[in-house]
Amino acid sequence: MSRLPETGFIHQQGIALITVLLVLAVVSVALVSMSTGRQFDIRRTETQLRSAQTWEYAHSLEAWAAxxxxxxxxxxxxxxxxxxxxxxxxxxxxxxxxxxxxxxxxQGRLNLNNLLSDGKASDEDVQRLKRLFTYLNLKPELVEAIVDWIDEDQDIRYPDGAEDETYTALDTPYRAPNQYFADVSELVKVQGISDKVYRKILPYIYVADSREKLNINTASPMVLRCLADDISKDTAESMYRANGKPFESVDDFLKDEALNGIVLNKDSLTVTSxxxxxxxxxxxxxxxxxxxxxxxxxxxxxxxxxxxxxxxxxxx
Missing domain, CATH: 3.30.1300.30 (GSPII I/J protein-like)
Structure with missing residues (x-):
């Protein structure tokens, strides 16, 4: 009976060992891949559950507020x-x-959508917003572009307004919506309103989907000062600290000694929100x-x- 040469036998053993190692390597890679995929699935599911739970708690905060x-x-x-x-x-x-x-x-802030009344610019509200810009050391003429952003026409309020011809000439063009603000963040799209300007006026403005009166009980000294031209910083502070607050009626507010000599539009004010x-x-x-x-x-x-x-x- 013939025998294989010893070197041939060793060669076959080597091939068998390599084959086993390759199989083990393939199996190991497959197992690792399956394990990694399973871990990703678990993490994705956990993230989705966390996200859903997070929003449920957000809804519960809304219920608490209501x-x-x-x-x-x-x-x-x-x-x-x-x-x-x-x-x-x-x-x-x-x-x-x-x-x-x-x-x-x-409602202790200035409603940007009050800038329009019956489709036309409300001079009283335009002047109030211009005073705010002035007192914050900002350019009051920027208010003209804000009015143009929401008024219905394409007529520019010269010299500082802006309509479609201004915005469509930008590198990334867009149009003025010519309708009420949906959110205060829209302001950064208005000509001249930089992020710095936006941050500065944000504590004093808001947006409602209709004209709203100003609540004099919650208005800050800065906002109270914007109600008329002849209100000084000290007078606004006195109005804010008035002894009768919170006022139960606008008439009570107008009778306060801090308002001596100041004429305000009663119909634009309220004590409720x-x-x-x-x-x-x-x-x-x-x-x-x-x-x-x-x-x-x-x-x-x-x-x-x-x-x-x-x-x-x-x-x-």
């Missing part, structure tokens, strides 16, 4: 800075993370959500969500 506003409405028919809604919800632990929220009243802003924060694991919801409370005290959006803390 309840606060309704409770406040049942107790008093005028709104001031010390009302129930003004007390924030401090950071609160919840399963998987924490939440926090605060409600701001908006229906527009509020919820600023919420939700942290779940490695996910964080900062959002704002504009709340509208009607004459019966019912509250609805006007709009909701993510918002950077820097722009709150």
């Amino acid at each position: 309840t606060r506003l309704q409770e406040d409405f049942s107790k008093t028919k005028f709104d001031g800075e010390k009302d129930l809604w003004a007390k924030p919800l401090k950071t609160k632990a919840v399963p998987g993370g924490n939440i926090a929220g605060r409600i701001s009243e908006l 229906k527009h509020f802003l919820l600023s919420g924060h939700v942290a779940m694991g490695n996910q964080e959500l900062n959002f704002q919801s504009q709340l509208i409370r009607n004459a019966e005290g019912e509250v609805k969500i006007g709009k909701r959006q993510r918002r950077s803390p820097a722009y709150e």
Whole structure:
């Protein structure tokens, strides 16, 4: 019986060993790939669940805000800075993370959409916004472009307005909407409104889908000073600190000694509010959500969500 040469036998053993190693390598790669894919699936599912949970908590913050506003409405028919809604919800632990929220009243600010009245520029509101720009050391002529942004025509308010012919000539062209602002963030699209300007005026403005009166109980000294030409910084501070606050009627406000000699349009003022802003924060694991919801409370005290959006803390 013949025998294979010893070298041939060793060669066959080597081939068999290499084959086994290759098979093991392929199996190992397949197992690692399957394991990695499974880990990605688990992480993706976890992220989706966290995201859904985060928004559920955001909705719960809206429910909390609505309840606060309704409770406040049942107790008093005028709104001031010390009302129930003004007390924030401090950071609160919840399963998987924490939440926090605060409600701001908006009608103590200037409503950008008040710049129009019956489709025409409202001179009273245009002048109020121009005063705000002046007191903030900004160019008041920028207000002309803001009016052009929302008025219905294509007529430029010379020399400082801007309509389609200005915006379509940009590197990235667009058109003026010629309708009410949907959100204050639109301002950065208006000719001359830089991010710096926007940040500076943001605490004093808001947007409603209709003309709204100014709440003198919640207006800041800066906003109160914008009501008329002859209001000094000291006078505005006195109006803000008036002993009768919160006023139960506009007449009570106009009778305050701080307003001696100052003539204001009574019909543009109020002591109640229906527009509020919820600023919420939700942290779940490695996910964080900062959002704002504009709340509208009607004459019966019912509250609805006007709009909701993510918002950077820097722009709150």
